[in-house]
Amino acid sequence: MGENANGDRRVSGPRLFAIVGPFQSGKTTLLECLLTRAGALSRQGSVRDGSSVGDSTAEARAHAASVEANIASVDYLGDRYTFIDLPGSVEFAHEARNVLPLCDAAIVVCEADERKLPALRIILRELEDLRVPRILFLNKIDQTAVRIREILAMLQPASQTPLLLRQIPLWQNDIVTGFIDLALERAFVYREHAPSVVVDVPAGEMPREKEARYTMLERLADYDDALMEELIADIEPPRDQIFDDLTRDLREGLVAPVLIGSAEAGHGVTRLLKALRHESPGLARLRARLHLADDGPALAQAVKTIHTAHGGKLSFARVLRGSFTDGALVRSGAGEDRISGLSRLMGLTASKQGKVEEGDCVAFGRLEHVATGDAFGDAKNSDPAPAVAAAAPPPPTHCVALSVKDRKDEVRLAAAMAKLSDEDPSLSFVQDQDAGELKLYGQGEMHLRVALERLAARFGVTVEARKPGVGYRETIRHAVSTRGRHKKQSGGHGQFGDVALDVAPLPRGEGFSFSETVHGGAVPRNYFGAIEEGCKDAMEKGPLGFPVVDVAVTLTDGSYHTVDSSDMAFRTAARIGMSEALAKAGPVLLEPILKVEIATPSDALSRVTAIVSGRRGQILGYDARPGWDGWDVLNALIPEAEMDGLIVELRSATAGVGSFTQKFDHLAEIVGKTADAIVAHHYGAKAPAH
Numbered sequence: 001m002g003e004n005a006n007g008d009r010r011v012s013g014p015r016l017f018a019i020v021g022p023f024q025s026g027k028t029t030l031l032e033c034l035l036t037r038a039g040a041l042s043r044q045g046s047v048r049d050g051s052s053v054g055d056s057t058a059e060a061r062a063h064a065a066s067v068e069a070n071i072a073s074v075d076y077l078g079d080r081y082t083f084i085d086l087p088g089s090v091e092f093a094h095e096a097r098n099v100l101p102l103c104d105a106a107i108v109v110c111e112a113d114e115r116k117l118p119a120l121r122i123i124l125r126e127l128e129d130l131r132v133p134r135i136l137f138l139n140k141i142d143q144t145a146v147r148i149r150e151i152l153a154m155l156q157p158a159s160q161t162p163l164l165l166r167q168i169p170l171w172q173n174d175i176v177t178g179f180i181d182l183a184l185e186r187a188f189v190y191r192e193h194a195p196s197v198v199v200d201v202p203a204g205e206m207p208r209e210k211e212a213r214y215t216m217l218e219r220l221a222d223y224d225d226a227l228m229e230e231l232i233a234d235i236e237p238p239r240d241q242i243f244d245d246l247t248r249d250l251r252e253g254l255v256a257p258v259l260i261g262s263a264e265a266g267h268g269v270t271r272l273l274k275a276l277r278h279e280s281p282g283l284a285r286l287r288a289r290l291h292l293a294d295d296g297p298a299l300a301q302a303v304k305t306i307h308t309a310h311g312g313k314l315s316f317a318r319v320l321r322g323s324f325t326d327g328a329l330v331r332s333g334a335g336e337d338r339i340s341g342l343s344r345l346m347g348l349t350a351s352k353q354g355k356v357e358e359g360d361c362v363a364f365g366r367l368e369h370v371a372t373g374d375a376f377g378d379a380k381n382s383d384p385a386p387a388v389a390a391a392a393p394p395p396p397t398h399c400v401a402l403s404v405k406d407r408k409d410e411v412r413l414a415a416a417m418a419k420l421s422d423e424d425p426s427l428s429f430v431q432d433q434d435a436g437e438l439k440l441y442g443q444g445e446m447h448l449r450v451a452l453e454r455l456a457a458r459f460g461v462t463v464e465a466r467k468p469g470v471g472y473r474e475t476i477r478h479a480v481s482t483r484g485r486h487k488k489q490s491g492g493h494g495q496f497g498d499v500a501l502d503v504a505p506l507p508r509g510e511g512f513s514f515s516e517t518v519h520g521g522a523v524p525r526n527y528f529g530a531i532e533e534g535c536k537d538a539m540e541k542g543p544l545g546f547p548v549v550d551v552a553v554t555l556t557d558g559s560y561h562t563v564d565s566s567d568m569a570f571r572t573a574a575r576i577g578m579s580e581a582l583a584k585a586g587p588v589l590l591e592p593i594l595k596v597e598i599a600t601p602s603d604a605l606s607r608v609t610a611i612v613s614g615r616r617g618q619i620l621g622y623d624a625r626p627g628w629d630g631w632d633v634l635n636a637l638i639p640e641a642e643m644d645g646l647i648v649e650l651r652s653a654t655a656g657v658g659s660f661t662q663k664f665d666h667l668a669e670i671v672g673k674t675a676d677a678i679v680a681h682h683y684g685a686k687a688p689a690h
Contacts, residue, residue, distance in 0.1 A: 021109030097391035298322025341365030477586030484577020497573030534574025
């Protein structure tokens with residue numbers, strides 16, 4: 001039975017569920033338990049001992065944490081579900097950005113841990129902004145002594161949507177032994193790694209159950225006038241009406257139901273599966289949420305890209321409309337491709353499919369023109385537009401400079417990094433010409449470490465990573481006049497160039513200017529361009545060893561030879577003269593200063609302020625973060641030299657949720673011992689006197 005306009009509870013067709021939650025909340029363990037309970041696995045594996053379907057890559061196992069999306073499709077009671085377990089670490093949060101908008105619902109795994117509330121709030125905020133229906137699974141219920149009402153009160157500030165408690169725990173000797181389902185009015189006794197046993201609600205628990213159930217019904221009545229009238233009249237509402245309300249309120253995002261359990265022990269998972277089966281929305285609701293017409297040509301959208309060692313590129317995509325067959329020609333905005341294989345995924349295992357229908361989530365083989373976030377459809381139709389815009393990569397927060405042991409590996413490195421960046425758009429690989437460095441940017445220390453581990457394991461390219469250089473510059477304090485002369489005779493035509501230059505400092509940020517006041521043809525006009533280039537040559541590396549900025553040069557005089565003068569001779573003469581002038585004009589070191597905007601929970605503001613001050617930062621001010629109660633935005637100026645590792649320290653001070661953006665602001669003079677040390681380090685010797 002398909003979903004229809006009057007809100008029938010049961011929907012049919014494939015569905016996509018995201019599993020999200022703070023770091024180490026038990027998401028991957030819950031995925032394992034869901035797969036086992038649905039019959040896809042004969043025995044529940046363990047993340048701890050490396051036997052789980054999720055976190056099966058070498059990098060995830062090495063770090064005992066999810067470092068990428070884990071994908072698994074399963075059939076359960078005639079329905080096909082795809083679960084995508086998304087990393088909880090903020091360094092890998094970008095994995096979720098293209099997945100979440102195309103999900104039918106999200107399972108938010110959380111626990112009674114106040115330290116994880118900031119991370120939970122960020123996750124719930126994103127789901128709320130995307131209008132993705134969500135069920136909270138309160139995990140590790142068997143490990144807490146805190147009462148459920150207190151837990152709910154602790155969790156509610158993290159959610160802008162009311163949390164609706166659907167189950168309450170059964171206690172025996174201060175141990176949770178099961179739960180009472182408030183909608184069914186039944187009790188369930190836990191069994192280890194097996195479905196719970198249904199029992200009557202114990203007589204001693206009836207008052208608690210009645211109170212909690214009435215609270216649930218009161219919340220549902222906020223959105224159902226008929227139910228409100230029944231409660232006022234003390235009329236027991238029919239069970240079907242309650243489930244209709246629960247279903248509608250979940251699908252419309254009016255409430256966020258809370259179920260309880262333990263993924264490790266397999267408790268509460270069957271009820272979670274049944275809630276997903278009966279109450280979660282289907283593809284029709286998703287299309288309505290995305291303002292996508294039900295009718296039209298076939299359409300799919302890629303949510304993740306995977307490069308495999310033997311199968312080539314895989315584009316994992318949701319089919320939003322129509323169907324696709326293996327071997328069919330498809331078109332995306334970048335070009336046409338022929339589908340080379342359709343596969344459902346179960347971790348690292350793929351099962352081939354000949355055809356996929358709407359709602360399916362499958363890997364499409366070798367769509368070379370399709371990137372993560374791209375839409376594609378039948379090649380006979382025009383270029384399809386994505387149902388939702390591809391997520392922009394988050395701004396980088398950490399950088400390392402890379403060097404290969406063998407220069408011939410540089411080409412292999414560039415090709416491998418292109419594939420890694422295709423899989424993970426939050427990685428960026430840049431050739432910094434000014435610094436002469438290969439730089440890798442990402443979301444944190446662990447993010448880049450995992451990328452380099454993949455680089456070595458999958459592509460055989462080993463690199464050395466180091467702290468990147470700082471974009472120091474130098475300028476001059478005084479105006480000077482100088483003469484540059486280049487004369488060389490070596491048989492035949494010689495080389496002759498002679499220039500007189502006035503060199504003066506410019507205001508900060510003005511760059512470079514060149515002019516001439518030559519009279520009487522002392523230097524022919526056709527050599528002016530070469531002279532300007534010669535001055536620029538000298539500025540590439542000033543007397544302190546860094547590029548020179550904010551200098552004005554005026555060509556005032558010179559001489560030439562009708563036979564021996566040339567562009568090259570005058571360019572060389574200008575470089576000689578300019579180099580001498582820069583050395584005499586009081587060179588001074590400049591360091592780049594960045595404008596940094598830091599988002600932090602308000603209770604961590606003092607710690608963040610201390611971090612900024614400890615990095616020679618200048619606090620410009622702070623204000624409340626718009627639309628985020630309990631958050632602030634701190635603005636500061638911080639030297640680029642002090643930015644390395646800032647994100648690590650910031651996350652440590654903010655329970656992992658602090659973030660920042662940065663942009664170049666200005667260059668500032670740096671003098672004394674600090675400048676001497678920088679120049680000495682640059683030259684690898686004692687700094688020259690200046």
